[in-house]
Amino acid sequence: TVYHLPEDFYFGGATAAYQVEGATKEDGKGEVIWDKYLHEQGTINPDPAADFYHRYPTDLDLCKKFHINAIRVSIDWARIFPEGTGKLEPRGVAYYHKLFKKCHEDGVEPFVTLHHFDTPQALQDKGGWLSEEMLDAFVDYAKFCFKEFGDEVKYWITINEPTSMAGQQYVSGTFPPAYTNEFAKCFQAEYNQNLVHARIVNAFKAGGYDGKIGVVHALQTVYPASPSEGDKHAAALKDALENRFYLDGTLAGHYSDETLALVQEIIEANDQQMIEIKPEDEEVLTKAAKSLDFVGVNYYFSKFMKEHHGENVFHHNGGGEKGTDVNKMKGVGEEVHPTDLPATDWDWIIYPKGMYDQLKRVHDNYPDVPEIYITENGMGYKDKFLGPDKAIDDAPRIQYLKAHILEVAKAIQDGIPVKGYFVWSLQDQFSWTNGYSKRYGLFYVDFETQARYPKQSAYWYRGLADSKQIS
Numbered sequence: 001t002v003y004h005l006p007e008d009f010y011f012g013g014a015t016a017a018y019q020v021e022g023a024t025k026e027d028g029k030g031e032v033i034w035d036k037y038l039h040e041q042g043t044i045n046p047d048p049a050a051d052f053y054h055r056y057p058t059d060l061d062l063c064k065k066f067h068i069n070a071i072r073v074s075i076d077w078a079r080i081f082p083e084g085t086g087k088l089e090p091r092g093v094a095y096y097h098k099l100f101k102k103c104h105e106d107g108v109e110p111f112v113t114l115h116h117f118d119t120p121q122a123l124q125d126k127g128g129w130l131s132e133e134m135l136d137a138f139v140d141y142a143k144f145c146f147k148e149f150g151d152e153v154k155y156w157i158t159i160n161e162p163t164s165m166a167g168q169q170y171v172s173g174t175f176p177p178a179y180t181n182e183f184a185k186c187f188q189a190e191y192n193q194n195l196v197h198a199r200i201v202n203a204f205k206a207g208g209y210d211g212k213i214g215v216v217h218a219l220q221t222v223y224p225a226s227p228s229e230g231d232k233h234a235a236a237l238k239d240a241l242e243n244r245f246y247l248d249g250t251l252a253g254h255y256s257d258e259t260l261a262l263v264q265e266i267i268e269a270n271d272q273q274m275i276e277i278k279p280e281d282e283e284v285l286t287k288a289a290k291s292l293d294f295v296g297v298n299y300y301f302s303k304f305m306k307e308h309h310g311e312n313v314f315h316h317n318g319g320g321e322k323g324t325d326v327n328k329m330k331g332v333g334e335e336v337h338p339t340d341l342p343a344t345d346w347d348w349i350i351y352p353k354g355m356y357d358q359l360k361r362v363h364d365n366y367p368d369v370p371e372i373y374i375t376e377n378g379m380g381y382k383d384k385f386l387g388p389d390k391a392i393d394d395a396p397r398i399q400y401l402k403a404h405i406l407e408v409a410k411a412i413q414d415g416i417p418v419k420g421y422f423v424w425s426l427q428d429q430f431s432w433t434n435g436y437s438k439r440y441g442l443f444y445v446d447f448e449t450q451a452r453y454p455k456q457s458a459y460w461y462r463g464l465a466d467s468k469q470i471s
């Protein structure tokens, strides 16, 4: 069967400020949580990343040449307010004006995220997502951006993947400030993120801006590893932790009793105290959910859960040593790898059907959300440079993208309102916990010279954008 993607579909490429810009100390930019953390670890340097701060015109020209008509970028909060709040840095503001101008000159629609993992250090010092000061400052910064860039930006995203952030900051410890097994704090951070997202959506709507606003969630589709009751329950717990708490908070504006019971079970199994759900907060959530314009779905892999009654055991496969990833979560379950499913070198299980199932679930359970975008999907791969005149052969990536976009096309045919798709990533970039060897780009970046080379996948993607047909 040949599936058709809509005429007005966005074929995008995704980036995030800290992963591409480099220039972490330039033009008055303030410190973000990654600067100190990475410096102390001493293994990966976020500078110059893909040097997007200086080379954005090159990358946008590539978008144009390859018929990529949308780009996800994020604003680095600390470029604008180096301390998170207070003093404004005009050079940072000027940079984003230049960037958006170039996007429009090239016919590339910018989808702009306000927070993509890069909390200003000054606000982390005050408690990060757990502090009222940070939440208030985030609302102020968002309002500033709407006012300042409102004529140039039509698609706003409040927060990128709150779930990965809270989980990695408080449970697995793979994101700064790297706490482990703090489940109650993790859910408190998630609760606060949902709430501040809603406050920002409400402020945007009250401001009467011309444009759309949404949130981006990392949605791993979770399945039980076997039909046993224990495994099914482990899958429900994992889904509550990684997906449902956020979906309820941002898309329904109300936490269902079932979701809260699962959350409470996880927190109490870890001998911690359940968080407080305040009725007055739910009013704010509901108002925002009702006027939300879209949800962004980042889908990379699915998870298969087995019941687990022991302690927490984590091993993060950040180096691409296949088969080394371990994730056994106390009070939740164990992630297992079904032997018949392929995985990337970083142990991310490749399961395209999970894309369809997740889209269907979002649409069925939260039917009021008017639009869905796939804001990230892609494959980490150890691409090999073949010389300046040869397109890099990334056949496995093409296969991955094709299989996933096919599921998106099926979803659209079934009436699910997916309006665009963004490949993670546009060009090779800095990966938070994996450095530079985990490449995702349509364009290969030689990090020594910063030269760009199109991969085979870039040509394939251009063909798809032109034909809008997939089979």
Ligand code: BGP
Pocket: 016, 019, 160, 161, 164, 218, 298, 376, 380, 424, 430, 431, 432, 433, 434, 438
């Ligand atoms: C998402 C993030 C991106 C990006 C991507 C790939 O979670 O929004 O910023 O990094 O995943 O992840 P990784 O770099 O860990 O492979």
